[in-house]
Amino acid sequence: DTEVTQTPKHLVMGMTNKKSLKCEQHMGHRAMYWYKQKAKKPPELMFVYSYEKLSINESVPSRFSPECPNSSLLNLHLHALQPEDSALYLCASRASGLDSYNEQFFGPGTRLTVL
Amino acid sequence: DAKTTQPPSMDCAEGRAANLPCNHSTISGNEYVYWYRQIHSQGPQYIIHGLKNNETNEMASLIITEDRKSSTLILPHATLRDTAVYYCTGNDYKLSFGAGTTVTVRA
Numbered sequence: 127d128t129e130v131t132q133t134p135k136h137l138v139m140g141m142t143n144k145k146s147l148k149c150e151q152h153m154g155h156r157a158m159y160w161y162k163q164k165a166k167k168p169p170e171l172m173f174v175y176s177y178e179k180l181s182i183n184e185s186v187p188s189r190f191s192p193e194c195p196n197s198s199l200l201n202l203h204l205h206a207l208q209p210e211d212s213a214l215y216l217c218a219s220r221a222s223g224l225d226s227y228n229e230q231f232f233g234p235g236t237r238l239t240v241l
Numbered sequence: 242d243a244k245t246t247q248p249p250s251m252d253c254a255e256g257r258a259a260n261l262p263c264n265h266s267t268i269s270g271n272e273y274v275y276w277y278r279q280i281h282s283q284g285p286q287y288i289i290h291g292l293k294n295n296e297t298n299e300m301a302s303l304i305i306t307e308d309r310k311s312s313t314l315i316l317p318h319a320t321l322r323d324t325a326v327y328y329c330t331g332n333d334y335k336l337s338f339g340a341g342t343t344v345t346v347r348a
Contacts, residue, residue, distance in 0.1 A: 130284075168326075168328060168338035168339060168340060168341055169279075169285065169336075169338050170338075171335060171336065171337070174335065182335065214282075216284050216285070218284070218285075227273050227290070229275065229287035229290060230277075230285075230287065230336060231287070232284030232285045232286065233284050234283060234284050235282075235283075235284050
C-alpha cells in the first residue's frame with residue numbers, strides 16, 4: 127500500500143460546528159504533515175508530526191487542532207472556523223523523521239467549505 | 242528556507258522536451274532541491290530531488306548548476322498528462338512551496 131488516504135473528500139460545515147479530517151498511511155512512514163491550500167495558491171504548511179510528536183506548528187490558529195493517535199493516523203480537528211478557512215486541506219507523509227532526506231507522499235486532500 | 246523563483250507559466254508541445262527553470266540563490270549547502278507537481282485538484286506528486294549532481298529517474302531529469310543557485314527540470318517527452326503546476330523547493334523535511342510554474346502541454 128503506497129498511498130495516503132484522506133476522508134472525507136468534501137466537507138461543508140457551519141461556523142459553530144465541530145468536525146474532523148482524517149488522514150491515514152500504511153507505509154510505515156514516521157513523519158506526517160498537514161497543509162492548507164487556497165485556490166490558485168501553493169500549499170502552506172500547518173503542522174508536522176515526527177514519530178507521533180508535534181514538531182512544527184506554523185502559528186496556526188487554535189481553532190485547528192491536530193492529533194496523531196498512532197504512527198499511521200493523523201487527524202485535524204476543526205472548531206469555530208471562519209469562511210476564510212475554506213480551502214483544500216492536504217495530508218502528507220514521509221518515511222523518516224526530520225533529519226533525513228525523503229520525499230513526501232501527498233493524499234488527495236479534503237475540500238472544506240465553511241458557511 | 243531557500244526562496245525559489247520560477248516563471249509563472251509556460252507552454253510546451255506534446256512530444257517535445259519541457260525545460261523548467263528554478264532559481265534558488267539562497268539555498269544552503271546541505272539543502273536538497275526537490276521538484277513536485279500538482280495536477281488540477283489533486284495532491285502534489287513528488288518528481289525528483291538532488292543535491293549537487295544531475296539526477297534522472299523515470300519521470301524527469303534534474304540539472305543543478307555548479308554553484309547550486311539554480312536548477313532545471315527536464316520532462317523529456319511531454320504528454321498532455323504532464324499539464325500541471327510544477328514546484329521547486331529548497332527544503333527537505335519542511336516544504337516551502339513557491340508560486341510554481343503552470344505548464345500547459347498542447348497537442
